[in-house]
Amino acid sequence: GAVVSQHPSWVICKSGTSVKIECRSLDFQATTMFWYRQFPKQSLMLMATSNEGSKATYEQGVEKDKFLINHASLTLSTLTVTSAHPEDSSFYICSASLSTGGRTEAFFGQGTRLTVV
């Protein structure tokens, strides 16, 4: 299957600082990537859809000025959590979809565990 690499796998930052998370599709081009957040014992919640060369589409309730998404190339999307607060501590996961043979499958990065202290 296709490979999506996410970096860093974990990060601890001070309240008020910004953190950037990278998501790369290693062996395919992804015009669309997705960013999810998962709190403990809850399911993945879609935050935004990242579109190469255009603005991201945010889900209702997600602050676009706080969660900055850049998708400058077909293999890289970044999520920057700006002015992080403890309530932003969560597991952030990216995914990219790949269509083959008429079917579309989602491949996930390894996730980034963010702890804001």
Added chain:
Amino acid sequence: RKEVEQDPGPFNVPEGATVAFNCTYSNSASQSFFWYRQDCRKEPKLLMSVYSSGNEDGRFTAQLNRASQYISLLIRDSKLSDSATYLCVVHNPYNFNKFYFGSGTKLNVKP
């Protein structure tokens, strides 16, 4: 109404048991369906795609009923290693190619 709804968990079963998970989806335009497995503190990994005719992969059988908008996963002869959260996932190519996740069903297989 949520896009995807799953059985509430957790399911606690003994080794060797057969267990079934159910899932319903609300958007009839959905085209592709999957079961993903997520281990604690890890990313989801594809367990199997779900085809209209139903499909089987070893101890796992998935069924899709488009008329009822219903998906199921059957696990036979449960192993301890099957303990995980199982996510029902639905793909809608007409809505920005989004994947919608169910809340997940936790399975605990006990010795």
